[in-house]
Amino acid sequence: MTWHLEVDAHTCIGSGMCAALAPEWFELTGETATARTAEVAEDELLLDAADSCPAMAIAVANAAGEEIGPRP
Numbered sequence: 266m267t268w269h270l271e272v273d274a275h276t277c278i279g280s281g282m283c284a285a286l287a288p289e290w291f292e293l294t295g296e297t298a299t300a301r302t303a304e305v306a307e308d309e310l311l312l313d314a315a316d317s318c319p320a321m322a323i324a325v326a327n328a329a330g331e332e333i334g335p336r337p
Contacts, residue, residue, distance in 0.1 A: 268326060272297070298323075316334065
């Protein structure tokens with residue numbers, strides 16, 4: 266199964282929390298973070314990164330397109 270990973274560049278404040286937690290999935294590019302790839306293998310670390318984003322700029326969706334991260 267794969268998940269879809271997205272970082273909203275307009276919302277991201279470039280804190281670097283995601284890149285620090287999951288450098289294999291996120292990188293800082295200039296003043297914002299980006300996802301290294303949009304389609305990713307299921308990984309709980311992605312949900313942790315989405316949960317820790319202070320700007321709530323990270324969205325994780327399952328294969329059915331349902332948003333699963335950040336968690337409530």
